[in-house]
Amino acid sequence: MPATAEGGMAIGRDRAARVATLARGRAAVPLGQAVFRQVGPIAAALLFLTLLGDRIAAIDVAAVSAALLRITPPQWIAAAAATFVSFRALGHYDAVIHRFLDTGIEAPEAGRAGMTAIAISQLLGFGLVTGALVRWRMLPGLSLWQATRVTATVTGVFLAGWAVVAGLAVLVLPPDAGPLAAGPVKAGALCLLVLLAGIGVLAVAGPRLVLFGRPLTLPPLQALARLLLLTAVDTIAAALALWALLPAGIAMPPEQVVAAYLVALGAALVLATPGGIGPFEVAMLALLPGTGEDQLLATLLGFRLVYFAAPALVALVFLARGPGGLGRHTVPRDRPTMIQPPVTLSVPDVAGLVAGAARAESAILRQGEHAVLLAQDGRNGWVVGRGGQALVALFDPFRPGRGTAALIAELAGAARACDRVPCLYKCTGRSAAAARRMGWTVRLVAEELWLAPGAVAGFHGAGHAGLRRKLRKAEKHGVTVGKAAADGLPLAAMARIAAEWATTRGGERGFSMGRWAPGYVAGQRLYLAHADGRLIAFASFHEGAREWVLDLMRAAEGAPDGTMHALVAEAIRDAAALGIARLSLAALPCRAELFTGISVPLRRRLEHLPCVAGLARFKSAFAPRRERLYIAAPTPAALVLAALDIAREIHAPAPLPDSNAPGAGAFGRAPAPGAPG
Structure with missing residues (x-):
């Protein structure tokens, strides 16, 4: 519901309550720190004004006024047009950040609120506070926490984008373009660009980044590229607004003004003085020495009028009118139906579809980290x-079967809506063929090993000779196996085994593979192995209507050889007795023999990794059949990006959401007041 506009910026009782909640949820800020945060920027502004004292005293006010009056109407119009372009870019900037944070705010509302917030905060200073309060006022659907998070994200990503644009602007300056064209300055700009590029590479293909003890989640590359472009449009348009106001007698190339403006803007941003007063003027006077001070100050004054004062006045009108002053809300575009965790399986349609799914692995939804894309019907x-x-x-x-192509198109639309590339992973040939017909790039990624339980339950023949030896070893050591009872699971013992297993192997794999969680395994078909009266291993299976799929295999250190073989063999016997047509031992990386070209040596090395080779030997003991699985994406570049992303999600998964906590696992939702971001 829109907040009332009474008193312009009046805060309703509901929002006052949320402020109180937020205040209670956060630790008190030390008095000295709070005072410094408020007084520091003002002190910095006074310091710079003091440094400018001699120059201010020497200013010929009449000359500055005369120079300001000599700015022609076409110059004012050009500056106003450039300002409009700059603020439009800022509005789109906010829209991208709202998509990244998944606030649910539509792009037009996000953009208008962002432009209003920036117009006011750049004039008043204290950008995080003023920007958050203005966004909170203009977007009633946001909590104060979410508005603050949006503002902080906009600020942080803008600073990174500004650094890239400023570095590039300095590098392209000709040698005679003033102080910024000096060799050391260009070398520093190049080092900054290399550092930022390295961070970008790590964000895509490296380990998860941690800053001050907290995970650092960067926007997707598509969003970062769009944000970088918008930053360039915004800052270059602002610089051109300033350049348009230069007196006719000053022949200053626009690229030199752009570079000087970007560096001066950085000084103002870092020192956070209200309106950038002080650092901005000092930097511009130092970086554009070829201009007369009176003329340049007149230009800067005109720039502050057209780029700061005018947008702020317009923004104050919108702020006073509140959300209702933004015009009619746009009707959200038709979007794919995406059922987000943790409520995924509580939706009746979804629960029914998962229960009857052709691939029993779809039950990985019970881990609480994945969503469901529903067909339109x-x-x-x-x-x-x-x-x-x-x-x-x-x-x-x-x-x-029918409808797969439509779902792939829906997936592509959902990916565009969150600035990501769409991808199919570990799909069978039928889905891969549908993607290929749509022009997608399709590649082999894995082989699923499976068997027909009724045909192999006795484990006769030469193909099972190795398996029979393993089973005899387990029996010799007194290993007994059986299906776990529905109630009274030994969860504490299982948790110890799972933790020990994960520690010795460097952690669990995730994303497309199950991980230990008591509530998760309690809903699976579970087999336990005992020796000498204690639990030594367990195996779990996804249980579908037509197939079972091996999921977790966890054994204690020192478990007798053949223990895990005995667990899987017992499941195969039960599946045969129950008439299950197919039991999958899950997937392995594709054999190198299926490929040609430069990737073969790398795939052979992958085959010989101890973890891969050991798992292949274990599964081959059951003489399984093989089915090829595929990965697909719209373009080869998208396929590479998606493959790198999937590899990181598998090998360094984020912690599983707490399935008992309301809202756990929802994409991008704000934490409760006081929770870390």
């Missing part, structure tokens, strides 16, 4: 995982 769907760069449809649709 609600009769089909797909498990969807979201990485840092890709929106990934896992396995196959719940009902493969």
